[in-house]
Amino acid sequence: GNSVTQMEGPVTLSEEAFLTINCTYTATGYPSLFWYVQYPGEGLQLLLKATKADDKGSNKGFEATYRKETTSFHLEKGSVQVSDSAVYFCALAGTYKYIFGTGTRLKVLA
């Protein structure tokens, strides 16, 4: 069946450091891929998405490229801020429902 694997956390970085959170997927067909962010005590917020191979999703300085050949959708940001501290979820979706990874906690230190 479909599944998502993302790197375990926590990831601890200093402010202005480069961020990469790895995500790979297994799927039949051509799902859409997503990154969601969850701040403490809150629900999920869509960070970015890509709907087909080679698409790049971007938002708030975060980027991820849909790589069909490596079945990956790694999240990157060039310079993280303390306010980026949160849990990040990689997910895939078919027509109507999501399959999420287990989440990666990011801690950014000032």
Add this chain to the structure above:
Amino acid sequence: DTGVSQNPRHKITKRGQNVTFRCDPISEHNRLYWYRQTLGQGPEFLTYFQNEAQLEKSRLLSDRFSAERPKGSFSTLEIQRTEQGDSAMYLCASSLAGQGAIGYTFGSGTRLTVV
């Protein structure tokens, strides 16, 4: 529109009690979804409705769980005879049928603690 609203935000209950959560979707959205998120895990799909019809139920939704959307607007999720393993964040989302997962809006969730 105020987005997807879930109530209560937090619920603490004793094992064996029944609990009910409510979700109010975005008014024009005809699909409504429930997910469960346990500590340290990603959300998992439970069930979804299109209008008032419940179209799919996950194996995670045991007989103690029941979800309704009686008029195709708000939805309730009831858990009977709660167990400690039911402690989780219960997330609701809504979308338009034609938009699928891309059109989801999630609520802030209801955090259930069973003691």
